[in-house]
Amino acid sequence: MNNEKKKKIVINDKVWLLISLCAALLVWYLLSLGKSTGRSFPFVEKVVPSVGTMIERGAFWKDIGSSMFCVAAGFGLGFVTALPIAFLMAWYQPVQKIIEPWINFIRNIPALGYAPLLVIIFGVGQKPAIILIWICTFMTMSITIYQGIKNIDVTLIKAARVLGANDFDIFMKIICPATVPFIITAVRLGLGAALTTLLAAESTGAQAGIGMRIRSLSNSFEAAPMLMYIILLGIIGLILVKMVDIIERKLTGWQEKIN
Amino acid sequence: MAGEDKLIKLKIDNVYKEYQGRNGKTVALNGVNLDIRENEFICVVGPSGCGKSTLLNIIAGLLEPTSGSVYLDGKQIEGTGVERGVVFQQYALFPWRTVIKNVMFGLEMKKTPKEEARQTALKYIEAVGLKGFENAYPKELSGGMKQRVAIARAYAANPEVLLLDEPFGALDAQTRVQLQTELLNTWEKEKKTCFFITHDVDEAIILAQRVIIMSARPGRIKRIVEIDIPYPRTQETKSDERFLQLKAEIWNEVYQEFLEVRK
Numbered sequence: 001m002n003n004e005k006k007k008k009i010v011i012n013d014k015v016w017l018l019i020s021l022c023a024a025l026l027v028w029y030l031l032s033l034g035k036s037t038g039r040s041f042p043f044v045e046k047v048v049p050s051v052g053t054m055i056e057r058g059a060f061w062k063d064i065g066s067s068m069f070c071v072a073a074g075f076g077l078g079f080v081t082a083l084p085i086a087f088l089m090a091w092y093q094p095v096q097k098i099i100e101p102w103i104n105f106i107r108n109i110p111a112l113g114y115a116p117l118l119v120i121i122f123g124v125g126q127k128p129a130i131i132l133i134w135i136c137t138f139m140t141m142s143i144t145i146y147q148g149i150k151n152i153d154v155t156l157i158k159a160a161r162v163l164g165a166n167d168f169d170i171f172m173k174i175i176c177p178a179t180v181p182f183i184i185t186a187v188r189l190g191l192g193a194a195l196t197t198l199l200a201a202e203s204t205g206a207q208a209g210i211g212m213r214i215r216s217l218s219n220s221f222e223a224a225p226m227l228m229y230i231i232l233l234g235i236i237g238l239i240l241v242k243m244v245d246i247i248e249r250k251l252t253g254w255q256e257k258i259n
Numbered sequence: 260m261a262g263e264d265k266l267i268k269l270k271i272d273n274v275y276k277e278y279q280g281r282n283g284k285t286v287a288l289n290g291v292n293l294d295i296r297e298n299e300f301i302c303v304v305g306p307s308g309c310g311k312s313t314l315l316n317i318i319a320g321l322l323e324p325t326s327g328s329v330y331l332d333g334k335q336i337e338g339t340g341v342e343r344g345v346v347f348q349q350y351a352l353f354p355w356r357t358v359i360k361n362v363m364f365g366l367e368m369k370k371t372p373k374e375e376a377r378q379t380a381l382k383y384i385e386a387v388g389l390k391g392f393e394n395a396y397p398k399e400l401s402g403g404m405k406q407r408v409a410i411a412r413a414y415a416a417n418p419e420v421l422l423l424d425e426p427f428g429a430l431d432a433q434t435r436v437q438l439q440t441e442l443l444n445t446w447e448k449e450k451k452t453c454f455f456i457t458h459d460v461d462e463a464i465i466l467a468q469r470v471i472i473m474s475a476r477p478g479r480i481k482r483i484v485e486i487d488i489p490y491p492r493t494q495e496t497k498s499d500e501r502f503l504q505l506k507a508e509i510w511n512e513v514y515q516e517f518l519e520v521r522k
Contacts, residue, residue, distance in 0.1 A: 153351075155347050155349055155351040156351055156353060158319075158321050158345070158347070158351070159345070159347060159351035159352075159353075160353075160364070161321070161339045162319055162320075162321070162339045162341075162343065162344060162345040163341065163344075163364050163365035163368055163412070163416050164339075164340075164341040164365055164368035164369060164416065165364075165368050169368060173353075173364075174353070177353070177355040178355070180355070252355075253396075254354050254355045254356075254396045254397075254398065255354065255355075255398070256354065256397075256398040
């Protein structure tokens with residue numbers, strides 16, 4: 001895209017990625033040199049070995065395992081509850097009229113705000129964390145899927161009807177496939193919500209977890225492993241997004257894209 | 260004339276339709292009566308807002324008239340039915356289905372055996388000149404090709420009446436002319452009753468045996484013009500003296516209605 005016309009140098013996307021990575025490392029290096037910024041941004045040679053340190057302390061795998069368990073369980077519950085609720089809202093107006101305003105209301109409250117309420121009910125540990133992620137992902141996904149169903153082109157339904165489709169056919173052969181792209185968007189947003197909620201969720205007195213560890217390392221001023229954990233969060237996010245991309249390409253290749 | 264003695268396929272009997280809007284009710288159709296003969300090609304022209312789309316939707320069974328009825332072969336219609344196929348202006352192809360899967364949809368609903376459905380679909384895909392595109396998705400097709408698929412899909416379901424709602428309205432002039440010719444060829448072969456809505460007077464005259472001119476607010480039939488130009492008609496027909504006469508006549512009526520609407 002940015003290839004210069006005169007010299008005709010075509011730079012491969014992978015090369016661009018490498019250049020981008022080098023640029024980031026350079027910025028990181030400069031930050032590590034600064035007197036005050038250096039305290040928060042120790043350079044690679046200190047951050048990478050901290051993986052080993054954390055494994056030695058027996059925390060690293062436990063933290064990842066615990067966090068991923070909370071995200072998977074919370075997101076899974078959110079997904080299986082959001083899907084039917086979204087369809088119910090689209091189908092029966094009273095359901096939508098009663099539920100939607102509250103979803104929108106609660107959705108705008110930061111999870112950190114009501115996390116303590118869950119601790120009071122469920123005590124400390126993974127349970128309130130999972131429930132908090134469940135609530136957040138449910139809110140995001142139910143609204144997204146609901147709006148998707150609402151936006152299905154009615155002429156497609158008409159076209160199916162005049163070709164002899166009954167209500168069941170219309171649901172299975174029109175509504176369902178037409179909703180798939182919105183479900184994927186919902187999954188994408190839901191996973192994002194799950195990760196951002198993770199930190200709030202693990203503030204509820206978790207024993208392990210990436211969010212909990214970042215907090216505890218910050219209390220003991222251990223910048224290198226803390227930075228490592230923050231980067232780890234980013235990498236996990238990236239992997240999840242890539243996974244959704246692959247699923248999307250498989251399922252919605254038929255979709256018209258505006259490039 | 261085109262089959263005076265033929266059976267009445269579709270009878271539109273005193274159809275009245277009003278919409279309840281925010282500022283009271285609007286009368287979309289005010290007592291429309293029309294007999295359409297078997298195998299007849301009817302074109303409906305009129306300014307936007309004359310209720311021509313409403314009428315098509317009522318015949319299709321997608322809308323219910325406030326009063327009055329539509330009869331197919333003497334039987335009052337209720338809801339949609341496979342004997343009335345529809346081609347929409349916006350193609351309405353199922354984007355997640357390939358061309359052949361789109362064309363097979365109606366057959367699938369009828370529970371036609373798969374291989375038989377495939378063969379029928381292939382036949383119509385070939386008839387509309389899309390051989391080789393069976394496995395393409397709608398996003399890979401141009402507007403004209405999409406509408407060809409929609410026409411093949413409607414034909415494959417084997418309706419007795421084909422309802423076309425400004426099917427070529429969104430296409431460029433060349434593609435439109437091409438599709439008109441193709442549609443005429445198919446109509447002459449398949450002999451289905453066609454009810455075709457358009458705002459293009461040329462298109463109406465080149466296609467139809469009778470052109471229905473509708474007036475607006477409230478929508479009703481203003482005049483019916485017999486098009487006494489023999490088939491096969493081609494694009495050269497458009498320079499015939501008779502064509503130009505009819506065009507001037509119909510255009511004048513439509514334009515008056517257009518001015519009415521503007522007021």
